[in-house]
Amino acid sequence: VRQANEAGIPVIIVNLLEEQEGIEVASYIGFDNSEAASVSAYSVLDYFGGPGVLGTGDQVDVSEDQFLDLEWWQGVYENADPDQIEASGVIIEGIAGTFFSQERLDGFHEVVDQYAGIKVLGEPIAADWNREKGIEATEAFMSRYDPGSEMQFVWAASNEMGLGAMLTLERRGSLATAEEEPPVAGKSAVFTNDVTPESVARITEGKIIAETHHGFAEWGWFGTETAVRLACGIDVEQFQDIRPRTVYQANADLFYP
Numbered sequence: 001v002r003q004a005n006e007a008g009i010p011v012i013i014v015n016l017l018e019e020q021e022g023i024e025v026a027s028y029i030g031f032d033n034s035e036a037a038s039v040s041a042y043s044v045l046d047y048f049g050g051p052g053v054l055g056t057g058d059q060v061d062v063s064e065d066q067f068l069d070l071e072w073w074q075g076v077y078e079n080a081d082p083d084q085i086e087a088s089g090v091i092i093e094g095i096a097g098t099f100f101s102q103e104r105l106d107g108f109h110e111v112v113d114q115y116a117g118i119k120v121l122g123e124p125i126a127a128d129w130n131r132e133k134g135i136e137a138t139e140a141f142m143s144r145y146d147p148g149s150e151m152q153f154v155w156a157a158s159n160e161m162g163l164g165a166m167l168t169l170e171r172r173g174s175l176a177t178a179e180e181e182p183p184v185a186g187k188s189a190v191f192t193n194d195v196t197p198e199s200v201a202r203i204t205e206g207k208i209i210a211e212t213h214h215g216f217a218e219w220g221w222f223g224t225e226t227a228v229r230l231a232c233g234i235d236v237e238q239f240q241d242i243r244p245r246t247v248y249q250a251n252a253d254l255f256y257p
Helices: 002-007 031-047 070-074 098-111 131-144 159-171 195-202 216-231
Strands: 012-014 027-030 087-093 118-120 151-158 190-196 210-212 237-243 245-248
Touching: 012 216, 027 216, 031 070, 031 087, 031 098, 031 151, 031 159, 031 190, 031 210, 031 245, 087 098, 087 131, 087 159, 098 118, 131 151, 131 159, 151 159, 159 190, 159 195, 195 210
Parallel strands: 012 027, 027 237, 087 118, 087 151, 151 190, 190 210
Antiparallel strands: 210 245
16 A cells, blocks of 8 residues: 555545544445444344334335444434344354454444343354354254254354354254244344345345345445546545445345346
8 A cells, every 4th residue: 555655546445434544545335233233133133023014013115225224223223122023143253352353243232232132142252253163053952952942043244154153054954034923943043143145045045034234235335436437537535434334135136137
């Protein structure tokens, strides 16, 4: 980046909104990891009795172009009844102790810790953003907690790990689907983060209840638009937040059709 700065070449950084010291960056395009995890936490609350678009709680009408982002969820839950929300589950984290992994853990807890009815069982298991390790983590949790009666949800902090959790629960006959009314006896619901074509297909099938979109395709689109604008001498925004938002069965066809 410093070499580009010295040569007068504008630099665009994606997947990061935190300003970096000692370098010149024309535009940052990305999302806040803590906010993204908070969005996932709200989808868990929604599914297990809270207001929103999932589960059996009060249903909120949304237009097709509505971003189910953190601001939207906070508005929905401003006067929510915490006594209606109850579930227990586990967390699969990324690389323990690293910045992005900790940000996502903090964002998730910032929301669920406000609701006494939501219990996180034990400590998170680190699966290093990896599907195979996500499978191993889920198997470890299943050896400790019974799906349905104890482990009603699994939140995996990335969808590679989340897909691993889904595959494990499905293979063991313990995967709750979107067609079933929560909580599902003997089964666990999967929630995760990222959104890729593969995970959208699983959401459409009802095998992942909800996932928080981080805007991978949007990074490329906005990144290219920003590069063209810079090449043409047109002003650009220094920070472009793609606003993490919820993808679920009813809106999944808007993502990676």
